[in-house]
Amino acid sequence: MITNSILLQKRSNIYFSSDKDTKAETPKTNDSAIQHLSDSIKIKTIAQDDPSRIDKGEFNNFVRFLETIYPQMHNTLSKEQVSDYSLLYKWEGQNKSLKPVLIVGHSDVVPVSPGTEEDWTHGPFSGDVDENYVWGRGALDEKSLVIANCEAIESLSQSGFRPERTIYFAIGHDEETGGKNGAAKIAEILKQRGIEFECAIDEGMPIINDKAQPKGNRVLPGSVEKEVALIGIAQKGLLNLTISSRREPGHSSKPSPDSAINDVAEALTKIKDNPFPIRTTEPVKKMGKKLSDLMKPPYSAIFANMGMAGPLMPMAAKKSSGLNAQLRTTTAPTIFNSGNKANVIPGNAEANLNVRILPGDSIDEVKKYLNKVVNNPAVKIEPAEGINREPSGISPTDSPGYRSIVSSYKEVYPEAKPVPSLMIGTSDSYHYQSRGLIQNGTYWVYPWKATKEDLQRIHGTNERISKDDFLKMIDFYKNFITNASAN
Ligand SMILES: [Zn+2]
Incomplete structure (x- = not known):
């Protein structure tokens, strides 16, 4: 389609050109981070039940996009490509006797439900940025999480930070269809290498923001007026x-x-x-x-x-x-x-x-x-054939991993109360914890503020994230990486 090819061309001029003069700048400002999220949404890494039907070009573009936008991260961390489009980054820690930390993300997004395209106020892959929001599929689930972690790593490595513990950052490319070729393959490789993680952090529970919401429009019962940062400590x-x-x-x-x-x-x-x-x-x-x-x-x-x-x-x-x-x-x-x-x-x-x-x-x-x-x-x-998963074990709340999440929340969202909870959805960390790779807790968080209406946008129509939340998400992961790698 015409619009698409114009978009692609525009993108390739900015990021994929071999001409050195047009090379992207390293991220220095909030504006550049928001632009990176917007551009990542434009890359249509759409999940397909039949893996042979995924748009290989788009997934490839996403891999190259990260390489281009985050040069410092790619200089500092080692990277392996698994099943072509899943990525495993490793940031070598200074203290080899400490178990590493695993950050789990995914680059694929669910398709737009057929027939609802016209209901989007901004095109689902437009990555439009207005005064308050970045719009499009993946703004919540979960290009924002992947890009926030990349921004955090880029900025920390630029400032000369070196983690004590080794940090692994795994980005699967097929989480939305079960993670068989992405996270499951990465987990197999890590198991063969005998890697055991101290803890893992994965997508999960957001900060519930019922404050000032009318009665029928609240997530929690009991008229809670404070923001609540839910931390999943087990998964159904x-x-x-x-x-x-x-x-x-x-x-x-x-x-x-x-x-x-x-x-x-x-x-x-x-x-x-x-x-x-x-x-x-x-x-x-x-x-x-x-x-x-x-x-x-x-x-x-x-x-x-x-x-x-x-x-x-x-x-x-x-x-x-x-x-x-x-x-x-x-x-x-x-x-x-x-x-x-x-x-x-x-x-x-x-x-x-x-x-x-x-x-x-x-x-x-x-x-x-x-x-x-x-x-x-x-x-x-x-x-039935397909994804069948046993529930997880229960992660401790007195572990270094849990404490790092709580202190990151206190730092970045001081008004929110961190509260342990049960993650009812499934996600890629299943593949790591079900193979026994996570020793001391898997935690499911999504550090952005959600009202009941926002939650309906996940996998729904008019997905968007507030610019402010996205920038705080970067700070959250900067804090988490700093805290978790030092503990
Ligand atoms: Zn997700």
Whole structure:
């Protein structure tokens, strides 16, 4: 398309020209950092379920873009390319006896949902910058995180900083489709080398900014007026199950109640009516204790002692799907397929059930529980092909990694209260921690301020980040790298 080729050409003049006169300047000002984020969004590193369909040129451009924009980083750190587009940077520490720190990021972004292109006030790959925001796919998830870390590393290395601990920075290129060719391959390589990390920091929980938001538009219950910097200390597992039934097909004029559609519909209804029991895990208990001080009754009392709140917990969970997800293994039917003619009872029906597993539960236990609930030999419940992940262990809150995150928050967002919590989504750090490479804690954070409305922009329409938050994100990672590498 015309616009695209003009964009590309413009970009290639700025960054990819071999002519030395047009070489990009090293980042010195806030403006240049914001420009770099904007330019990174213009590179369409769009995830594809079929890896052979990714736009290799765009992913290649992203690799070259980083090389061009961050010369000092590329002079100071070693770089390996894995599966062509995933990157593993290593910043050698001065003290080889200390275990290294791993920063996890990804360069791919989800596609724009077909049919919603026109709803974007700025083109999804425009990287438009206005008075307050940088706009486009990846502004939140997560070109901003990758670029903020690069800015932090570039600036620290320019100032002559050398870490005590070795810092690894891994940028996967297929996180949004499971990380099989990116993070999983990098993790395999590191495992073969016998690398063990002190801790890892990955994308995750933002700073919840409910302040001054109207009641129906808040993320947290209990009228919290203070900003809350959530720090994920554990991550839920992920399982897709195929729920299916096969029966004799027949004519709809003389129906039998035993039909494949009825079987699967009934199974899904039973699963909805018999949710997994509420269980208060360690991260949620810790979150409750810290949040309770900031809440109004009755939530202050419920959150202060979440394990003991009895019947109040299911009531509170019913009111908030976010809280519900923190308290139990959840199930959501996401695909339902059956039938192709209005007067034929089909011989098979199939649904996909997306399950998010609470730490402490397991894929096996989930299957057992659901089979018991459905209790129908005609219905098969089997793991679907694709990404199935056990939940993580629970990371400590008295570790150097956790302390580094807290002190970085205190430094950069002094008004926000750091609070441990449970990460309900999945991300690339799974590949490192599930292989036992992380010794003393994986932490999931996203150091930007989010309202409920902002959270809907992730993977949604009109994704954007405030310039101020992005600049603070750079400061956050500068602090984190300095703190974590010294501890
Ligand atoms: Zn992401």
